[in-house]
Amino acid sequence: MTPQRRHDPELRAFASDNYAGVHPEVLAAIAVANGGHQVSYGEDVYTEHLQEVFRGHFGPSAEVFPVFNGTGANVVALQAMMDRRDALVCAESAHVNVDEGGAPEVMAGLKLLTVPAWDGKLTPELIDRQAYGFDNEHRARPAVVSIAQSTEVGTCYTPEEIRAICDHAHGLGMKVYLDGARLANAAATLGVPMRAFTTDAGVDAFSLGGTKNGLLFGEAVVVLNPEAVQGMRYLRKTSMQLASKMRFVSVQFEALLGTDLWLRSASHANAMTQRLFTAVRDLPGIRIDRPVQANQIFAVLPPAATEALQKRFRFYTWDVQSGEVRWMTSFDTTEADVDAFAAAIAEELAAAL
Numbered sequence: 001m002t003p004q005r006r007h008d009p010e011l012r013a014f015a016s017d018n019y020a021g022v023h024p025e026v027l028a029a030i031a032v033a034n035g036g037h038q039v040s041y042g043e044d045v046y047t048e049h050l051q052e053v054f055r056g057h058f059g060p061s062a063e064v065f066p067v068f069n070g071t072g073a074n075v076v077a078l079q080a081m082m083d084r085r086d087a088l089v090c091a092e093s094a095h096v097n098v099d100e101g102g103a104p105e106v107m108a109g110l111k112l113l114t115v116p117a118w119d120g121k122l123t124p125e126l127i128d129r130q131a132y133g134f135d136n137e138h139r140a141r142p143a144v145v146s147i148a149q150s151t152e153v154g155t156c157y158t159p160e161e162i163r164a165i166c167d168h169a170h171g172l173g174m175k176v177y178l179d180g181a182r183l184a185n186a187a188a189t190l191g192v193p194m195r196a197f198t199t200d201a202g203v204d205a206f207s208l209g210g211t212k213n214g215l216l217f218g219e220a221v222v223v224l225n226p227e228a229v230q231g232m233r234y235l236r237k238t239s240m241q242l243a244s245k246m247r248f249v250s251v252q253f254e255a256l257l258g259t260d261l262w263l264r265s266a267s268h269a270n271a272m273t274q275r276l277f278t279a280v281r282d283l284p285g286i287r288i289d290r291p292v293q294a295n296q297i298f299a300v301l302p303p304a305a306t307e308a309l310q311k312r313f314r315f316y317t318w319d320v321q322s323g324e325v326r327w328m329t330s331f332d333t334t335e336a337d338v339d340a341f342a343a344a345i346a347e348e349l350a351a352a353l
Contacts, residue, residue, distance in 0.1 A: 012337040013314035014276075016212075017182075017295060020330035023214030023265060029255035030216065033247050042066070044247040046254065053258050058222060059199045064208075065221040065232050066249040067241040070181050071100045073207035073219040076239045078144065079108045080229045081175050081205060086143035087111035088177070089130045093120050093152045095179055107239065111140035119290065120151030121161065124168035131172055145169040148179040149197060150186040154296030158190065159197045166202030175228045178206035184213050184266035185294040204228035210253060214265050214331045218249035265331035269295040272329035272338050279342035285349040297327040305345075305352035312344050 013019045038044035047066065054064040067073045074096050078088060088104075090097055092114040096104050104110045113130035115122060122145065133139040145165060150156045157165075166176045178198060183206070187194045198206050204225040210218045221236075223229045236242050243249050256262045273295045280299070281288055287300040300323050301309070309315075318326045329338070 012333065012341075014327040014329065014333075014341055015315045017269060017328050017330040018212060019314070020214070020332050022216045023255075023261065023331060025259075025261055026214055026216060026252050026255050029251045030248055033251040038247050040244045040246070041242055042246040042250075044250070046247040047250040050250040050253055053254055054220070054222060057193070057257060058195050058224065061224060061226070062199070063223045063226070063232075064253075065223070065236055066243065066246055066253065067219050067221060067236060068217060068243060068249075069241075070095070070179075070207065070209060070211070070219050071103050072239060072241040073221050074100065074177075074179055075103050075107050076232065076235050076241050077177060077205050077207060077221045077229070078104055078110060078146070079235050079239065080232045081177060082108075082110055082143045084109040085141060087113045087130075087140035088144040088146045089113045089115065089122070089127055089142055089174075090146040091115055091117040091120055091122055091126075091148075091151070093117065094146060094148060095152055095181065096146060098152070113140070113142060119155045120148070120153040121155055121157055122147055122165060123161075124164055127165065127168060131169075131174065134173070142172075142174060144175045144177050146177045146179065148181070150182045150189070150294040150296075153290055153298060154294050155291050156186040156189050156293045157197060159192060159201050162197045162201040162203065170202065175204045175225075176202065178203045180206045181209035181219070182212055182266075182294060183208055184262045185270055188263055188266040188270050189293050198222075199224055208253075210256060212330075213256065213262060213269075215252045215256065218243075218252055220253060266295075269329045269331050269333065272333040272335070273297060273327075275335060275338045276327065276329065276342055279338070280345050283346055283349050285353045286345070295329050298324055299327065300324045301345075301349065302352040305348040308348045308351065309344060312348075313341055 055062050115126045131142045169176050205223045208220045277292045290298045316326050318324045
């Protein structure tokens, strides 16, 4: 049977940047890498060249390991940074804690020590709430501080904030891992290169998101401090994250990072979020408490407005009890998409009040 288009290509949702399709420049890059034979499992010329691309962004010590998805990136990297007797300190809202089906615990055997952080951001003082008992055999040893940039609630760390975390963690003998699923969005917001809050801030290893910024599939684990990470090559395979036809992952990242596509796409997504924020922030019946810094808005609406609006546009309820919802934009969100959604929000709020 000939494949048929089974969706409306004009349909837009505000639930997740994962809903978006593939950026045309990325699709073109995949086609370039197609044809002929290349050595499998990462010994191809595209993956070899990708090391140079990443080092251009993150410095000469950076080593990149392409993987399939974000959960895989986090689990593989954390396994390589920790022993099974260890624990990581993270915010309660961290993706590794609430959105990965327990994978760090189930697949890696790691303990998560969480800290409440309303804005999703850790500080040295918050880390200290769980960073103790290093020699206590009855307690999992805190070994890694895990942060996200941008955070799960759409906030961004400054380079100085991450440097303070790294200095503090390293002073305690701990390592620092950064979940960078939306790293490009944070860089676009802050107006700094991605290395400003990774390499230059003292992070030991991080993930770099591709899927949320226009890739078909693929994320990357980037090791900056080889002394802090052991056995990545082997753990990637053991964890079922080693792609046989890796050239098609690597060439996507080359399209993203070998040009300014990463910044163009992230900047556009952020701009669409700001357009939506400007349009709805003063509407009667809406409350937006969290800072809007990247490509996410968290808003509290009357339940009736949310229910009616979700029949017209797909988005997620973040907190059922408070009525807080999450709206997200992506690289392919248009001004017309935002304006239509904003008009729908205004209509349903007016009807609910």
